[in-house]
Amino acid sequence: MPLFEVETDAHIIITWAADEAAATAVLRDAYPTDRVIRMTKRPRDSWVISKGALGLKSATADICSTARDCLSKAAGDKVHAIRLYMQATGADLDVARKVIESNMVMGW
Template sequence: MALYEIETNQHIMISWAENQDDAVQIAEKHYPEEEVVRVTRRPRDIWVISKGMLGIRDSVEPCDTARDCLSRARGDKVHAIRLYMLDTGSDLHEAQRAIETNMSLGW
């Protein structure tokens, strides 16, 4: 099996599949209303995301702060972003990235 990156018009999925056709079928099974726009076989057996790209810098643990803001905002994304900006001094873009990343991680 190979690791595939499957992009639809709304999501990017990472999944193991036997071949490209199977990877497309995985996306169609889980997101049937979305169009598959790109399928790429990953060159290695791991998927890596840059912490800098997610706004994670230095020794600050933004996940804890973002989760606390989401909790205080009762899941309201816009309110959580505002709280994150107030708590950390982050700009709007950094706060949005931290909150949305934690929401996608299953806050």
């Protein structure tokens, strides 16, 4: 069974599901008012990150895409990715660290 990463306006949910419809059903059961922003298949175990708990509230920027782009440019070097994220967004060190760490996946 594939693992899906479902990003909403308030959470990132990683859960096992048979298909996208089943992953959406998991989201609707847990967070019925959240709006799906992105859905991707992932090969890892289930977990959830609350964007609000991380201090990541931005309607103008795609935080996850920016973080993944910085990780890619830094070839997975977390410290360099944090610096790149700070340059790209103007975020402070603590916020940049949280964003980069929450977007790191096995293999970086």
